[in-house]
Amino acid sequence: MESGPTLFGETALTRRKQRTEAVAKHVFFAMALAMIIPLALIIGYLVVKAWPALSIDFLLDPPLRGMKAGGIWPALLGTIYLVIVSLAVAAPIGVLAAVYLNEYAKDNWFNRVINLAVINLAGVPSIVHALFGLGAFVLAAKFGKSIIAASLTLAVMTLPVIIASTREALAAVPRPFREACWNVGATRWQTIQSVVLPNSISGILTGIILQVSRAAGETAPIMFTGALFFKAVERGDLFAYSLTDQCMALSMHLYVISTQVPGVPEALPYATAVVLLGAVLLVNITAISLRIHMRARKKW
Amino acid sequence: MLARTGRRKPSTRSVWVVWIETAFEWVIRLCGISAILFVLGIFYFVFSKAAPIFFESEFSIAEFLFSTQWYPTSEVNVRYGVLALIVGTLSVTLLSMLIAVPFGLGAAIFVSEFCGPKLKESLKIVIELLAAIPSVVWGFIGLTVMKTIIEKTTGAEMGLNVLNGGIILALMSVPIIVSIGEDALKAVPDSYREAGIALGATRWQLVYRVLLPAAKTGLLAAVLLGVGRAIGETMAVLMATGHAVNIPGSLVDPVRTLTATIAAELGEAPEGANHYRVLFMVGVLLFTITFIINITADLVIRGIRRK
Numbered sequence: 298m299e300s301g302p303t304l305f306g307e308t309a310l311t312r313r314k315q316r317t318e319a320v321a322k323h324v325f326f327a328m329a330l331a332m333i334i335p336l337a338l339i340i341g342y343l344v345v346k347a348w349p350a351l352s353i354d355f356l357l358d359p360p361l362r363g364m365k366a367g368g369i370w371p372a373l374l375g376t377i378y379l380v381i382v383s384l385a386v387a388a389p390i391g392v393l394a395a396v397y398l399n400e401y402a403k404d405n406w407f408n409r410v411i412n413l414a415v416i417n418l419a420g421v422p423s424i425v426h427a428l429f430g431l432g433a434f435v436l437a438a439k440f441g442k443s444i445i446a447a448s449l450t451l452a453v454m455t456l457p458v459i460i461a462s463t464r465e466a467l468a469a470v471p472r473p474f475r476e477a478c479w480n481v482g483a484t485r486w487q488t489i490q491s492v493v494l495p496n497s498i499s500g501i502l503t504g505i506i507l508q509v510s511r512a513a514g515e516t517a518p519i520m521f522t523g524a525l526f527f528k529a530v531e532r533g534d535l536f537a538y539s540l541t542d543q544c545m546a547l548s549m550h551l552y553v554i555s556t557q558v559p560g561v562p563e564a565l566p567y568a569t570a571v572v573l574l575g576a577v578l579l580v581n582i583t584a585i586s587l588r589i590h591m592r593a594r595k596k597w
Numbered sequence: 598m599l600a601r602t603g604r605r606k607p608s609t610r611s612v613w614v615v616w617i618e619t620a621f622e623w624v625i626r627l628c629g630i631s632a633i634l635f636v637l638g639i640f641y642f643v644f645s646k647a648a649p650i651f652f653e654s655e656f657s658i659a660e661f662l663f664s665t666q667w668y669p670t671s672e673v674n675v676r677y678g679v680l681a682l683i684v685g686t687l688s689v690t691l692l693s694m695l696i697a698v699p700f701g702l703g704a705a706i707f708v709s710e711f712c713g714p715k716l717k718e719s720l721k722i723v724i725e726l727l728a729a730i731p732s733v734v735w736g737f738i739g740l741t742v743m744k745t746i747i748e749k750t751t752g753a754e755m756g757l758n759v760l761n762g763g764i765i766l767a768l769m770s771v772p773i774i775v776s777i778g779e780d781a782l783k784a785v786p787d788s789y790r791e792a793g794i795a796l797g798a799t800r801w802q803l804v805y806r807v808l809l810p811a812a813k814t815g816l817l818a819a820v821l822l823g824v825g826r827a828i829g830e831t832m833a834v835l836m837a838t839g840h841a842v843n844i845p846g847s848l849v850d851p852v853r854t855l856t857a858t859i860a861a862e863l864g865e866a867p868e869g870a871n872h873y874r875v876l877f878m879v880g881v882l883l884f885t886i887t888f889i890i891n892i893t894a895d896l897v898i899r900g901i902r903r904k
Binding site: 314315317318320321322324325326328329331332333335336339342343389390391393394396397398401402410411412413414415416417418419420421422423424425426427428429431432433436437453456457460484485486487507510511513514515516517520521548549551552555556566567570573574577578581582585 | 625636703706727731733738801864868883
């Protein structure tokens with residue numbers, strides 16, 4: 298303590314500490330940025346490359362001249378069909394599964410097994426889901442390669458997304474809400490229906506929206522269960538596919554025109570990638586804004 | 598309990614309503630166990646398509662796992678050895694983890710310990726958006742942008758290789774590592790931090806001496822889930838790794854992974870042929886690998902929670 302008057306002043310030790318502190322902070326900041334900035338640049342580059350081809354006509358026209366010109370309408374429409382059908386299957390099952398796990402299940406070994414199953418379902422590689430879809434829906438259930446088989450495959454694959462976010466939303470409803478309802482004589486289901494679900498609806502919606510984005514982007518699970526290379530569809534025709542038809546899909550179309558078809562003008566795959574990326578990010582941003590909005594309005 | 602006491606009084610609800618409600622609760626239970634049914638279903642359907650191959654003279658499990666010769670469509674010399682594909686998967690996964698783990702954990706530490714609430718919120722949103730980018734778009738980025746960059750910087754004649762796939766997979770698995778890693782750091786009780794600060798530790802000393810040791814199992818789980826994602830990824834590696842069945846000698850050698858092989862060949866394999874069954878066998882192998890990884894990660898996470 299030779300520096301008595303400057304007891305709380307700078308010593309060599311504190312200076313060194315501050316220096317390492319600053320270095321550490323900046324290094325970690327750089328690491329966080331290192332994954333964001335290159336990506337921003339890449340996306341910017343994709344948009345620039347895609348720009349000449351992007352237009353309303355690109356969205357509404359079918360591919361022409363062996364996919365070397367024209368637009369992406371059949372693929373866009375196919376993706377919409379796949380998403381809607383898979384959502385119609387996955388949303389009720391996923392939400393009810395989450396209701397079971399959060400409201401009915403007791404903490405025993407059986408429910409631990411269910412949890413493990415959910416985690417594993419989320420971790421199974423997408424191509425294994427494709428094999429499953431092929432074996433179960435295309436062949437065993439005899440749907441053939443069709444929108445229905447592909448959508449069911451997507452539904453199984455995206456189920457964990459809905460289960461996880463619905464559970465989170467249900468768990469966020471305080472327990473006293475339920476107790477108050479039970480105390481006036483309501484049954485478990487009446488409580489869920491009139492108190493738990495209305496108070497968690499926006500969280501559940503967020504999960505459903507995330508399912509949409511996931512289902513729209515997947516390629517591998519639909520490759521062998523219902524997506525096909527090309528199908529002639531009139532410009533802007535909304536009802537071009539029936540559930541037992543095979544369809545084109547945006548993700549599959551991007552794969553096909555960037556790897557399987559030689560001589561496609563450069564802007565076309567870029568534009569397809571940008572449309573797919575834009576749609577998925579837009580859906581996710583919707584989910585995020587909904588979540589932020591909901592958090593700001595939360596009354597408890 | 599409460600419901601039961603309510604039932605003793607004469608109910609004002611009609612029998613039908615009560616009956617429908619009971620039925621509906623059974624539907625809920627059924628949905629609850631659906632995840633188990635689906636996981637069992639995945640195993641059953643994939644394995645049952647693969648199983649007949651065990652009775653074929655062309656196939657032996659030892660050759661399948663330990664031979665590097667993959668000639669599934671050869672007329673005279675059919676060989677179903679997936680070792681080169683396993684090595685391909687492992688090399689791309691390993692490289693991606695070498696990149697993604699330090700960056701992912703670094704970013705997780707920054708998000709959890711070093712930044713203010715506003716920046717934290719925006720970084721978490723960006724990470725969530727990163728995780729949402731479809732794998733086929735990643736593959737397209739590998740096929741176009743990354744390929745050009747690699748050809749220009751390394752002088753390799755073919756930009757689709759281990760390096761390309763590794764970088765793409767790293768970018769894809771960073772978000773999951775960041776978000777699980779951040780959860781792990783958040784799970785360390787604040788009293789640990791307060792004790793450290795009271796002793797005069799800086800943030801860095803706190804991270805290095807207190808938080809990393811305390812959160813190490815959770816961070817391990819984050820890395821495991823990243824590995825699981827990287828091994829299971831299909832479209833991105835299909836498009837970015839150059840598609841040659843090959844044990845890579847350097848970073849710029851093309852490889853092919855297990856997942857990409859299924860995606861590339863299933864369409865051409867006639868249904869019920871040996872080739873077709875072997876591809877389902879590869880599916881069984883992938884399912885087993887990711888199953889083990891996911892169970893381990895879950896046990897690790899559960900271990901922390903119990904503590």
